[in-house]
Each structure stands twice: as C-alpha cells, then as structure tokens.
Amino acid sequence: MNSILTAAHRIFINTFIEEFSRGPIVLIIDNVPGWCRRHNIEEYNPSRTARAFRVQQNGKGVILLASLITPPMRRSVEVFIERSGYPEEVKALREDRNFLQHLVLHEIAHLNYDWGEEEETLCDKWAFEMMGIPRRSSVACIVPIEERSG
C-alpha cells in the first residue's frame, strides 16, 4: 500500500468533483483534525483523512483532504468501510486512484444529500455505486458501527 500525495491527483479529483458535486471548495491541507480544531469544528479521529462540512454563514460546501495519505490512514479508512458492510468492494480501493475517488465521493455524498456523520454506510454505498463497483458483500452482513467520522 502506497502513500498518496493528494495534490498530485488534483486534476483527477476535479473531474469527479465536476461530475458528481455541486461545486464545493476543496482544500488540500496538512492535517485534517488539526485544521478542524483551529476552526472550532469537532473532530475526534486523529487519523482523519477527509471531511466535508458546510460554512454556516453561506451554506457553501467544503471538502478537506489530507495532503499526504499514509498507509495507516488508508487502512483506517478501509476498516471503516469494511465495518459499513463492504469487505469485498473495499479491495478495489487498494488502487491509489480508486481509493481517492471513493474518499472524495463519500464526502460529496455528505454534501449532496445532507447525510450526517451517522450515515456513513449510505455515503459508502453511494460512492461505490457512482464508481460502478458492483455490490458483492453479503447484504445481510450487519456489524455494529462504532462512532465513526470519516
């Protein structure tokens, strides 16, 4: 599993931002939880890789992306997706660009549908669907999901 330098994929990211979203601001930053703390946004996951929110004053969508996504960060995201009920589909995300695409689509889903942090499974499902990755894991696979912020 590689580290991903997010900015190196900016043009790729922009293609599906344009296709699937309603024009959020995308910020590539050093440290997502640190940025959130500095801007009074609650964030408890120290390995947080991406996050979406709306600016209170104008409702504008913002997507934060970590500038360097390390293997432990990738693994952390994968574990959450596995627990969401997608242990088979997640294997496609070992490819760097697939990982990035799912990560960003997940955050776009939060903004497009106003799905909150309790709707992680829906966001993962939508992201896989938009990528054309077919459902393969057993639908009956229900694992209790602990507090997740991803």
Ligand SMILES: [Zn+2]
């Ligand atoms: Zn999420």
